[in-house]
């Protein structure tokens with residue numbers, strides 16, 4: 506997209522990655538929106554094209570410099586591009602030396618994440634608040650009861666860092682249940 510003057514001025518009209526050519530493009534670092542220049546990086550035509558070219562490692566030595574840029578968007582984009590060339594020595598040495606904010610790393614790596622979806626035994630997508638039924642009897646760890654097949658668990662909660670687990674209440678106790686042993690109602 507076209508570049509705003511404000512973004513252009515941020516690096517003295519130069520590309521924020523290679524710092525050698527004029528910046529003519531505004532690149533928004535996903536998944537952020539392009540409403541704020543804080544989410545954007547000013548790029549020259551060469552860098553702009555190279556971003557989608559996975560063979561362009563010869564071009565990206567400039568990232569050794571841009572990763573130290575004070576703008577989080579520039580850091581995140583530099584870090585993200587470097588992931589494609591992780592096996593190259595210069596990349597691992599840069600990545601070992603740089604100490605980026607956790608949020609910047611998360612932003613950079615978000616491009617590689619596959620959305621975690623919780624699915625029941627039949628592949629239905631589970632959501633917070635769903636009611637499910639157990640498709641087989643479960644021995645509940647740490648308790649003396651067995652939850653029988655057919656027991657309804659109301660208003661489940663997704664375990665956010667594990668797509669295979671949900672939480673639900675059985676016998677007034679909150680337990681973790683494997684998604685593959687439930688069916689959405």
Ligand SMILES: [Zn+2]
Nearest residue numbers: 520523549552
């Ligand atoms: Zn450039």
